[in-house]
Amino acid sequence: MLGAIFVASGARAVLRPDPLVPRAQLVTDRVPQFGKTDARTLVRLNGALQFVGGLLLATGHASRPAAAALAGSMVPTTVAGHPFWTIDDPAERTHQQVHFLKNLGLLGGLLLAAVDTEGRPGLGYRTGHGLRAVGRGTRRGLRTARREARIAAKSAAIGRHLPG
Numbered sequence: 001m002l003g004a005i006f007v008a009s010g011a012r013a014v015l016r017p018d019p020l021v022p023r024a025q026l027v028t029d030r031v032p033q034f035g036k037t038d039a040r041t042l043v044r045l046n047g048a049l050q051f052v053g054g055l056l057l058a059t060g061h062a063s064r065p066a067a068a069a070l071a072g073s074m075v076p077t078t079v080a081g082h083p084f085w086t087i088d089d090p091a092e093r094t095h096q097q098v099h100f101l102k103n104l105g106l107l108g109g110l111l112l113a114a115v116d117t118e119g120r121p122g123l124g125y126r127t128g129h130g131l132r133a134v135g136r137g138t139r140r141g142l143r144t145a146r147r148e149a150r151i152a153a154k155s156a157a158i159g160r161h162l163p164g
Helices: 004-015 018-028 039-059 063-081 090-115 123-161
Strands: none
Touching: 004 039, 018 039, 018 063, 039 063, 063 090
16 A cells, blocks of 8 residues: 555656656755756656656565665655745645655655565574574583483493393
8 A cells, every 4th residue: 555655646747747747856956966867867766766666665576676666766755845835825835835744654664574474584583593593503512412421421331230
């Protein structure tokens, strides 16, 4: 369900980027790395990323990397799309603030999806668990070897006292 909004908004940005370009220019003009690329192209690239990431997230394929990529795309999208701090009209300011906070909620959901292991233990847990299992096996093997050595020593001592 989280991916659906990105599929819809990403497709809209790819097919009709022009309404989004003026707001995107507010961000692209301030970031020197974007100086050589026009805002329309960046809007379409961001839309394509959101469309593909939303599809991957919605279908459950590569959902963790897709959620991380979508989270990364949400930051410039939110800053460019809903700059409520620059708006003087109280009604419009409230409207943009609601959308800004909605995007923050989506960002939180994406971050959770990016770290979700779907009930499977993560790499850190599996590594630690494996190391503990190896340590237990080593300690058991050492105890067994000591016990067998004591038994062999006692058997040899008893065997020296037997006739024959």
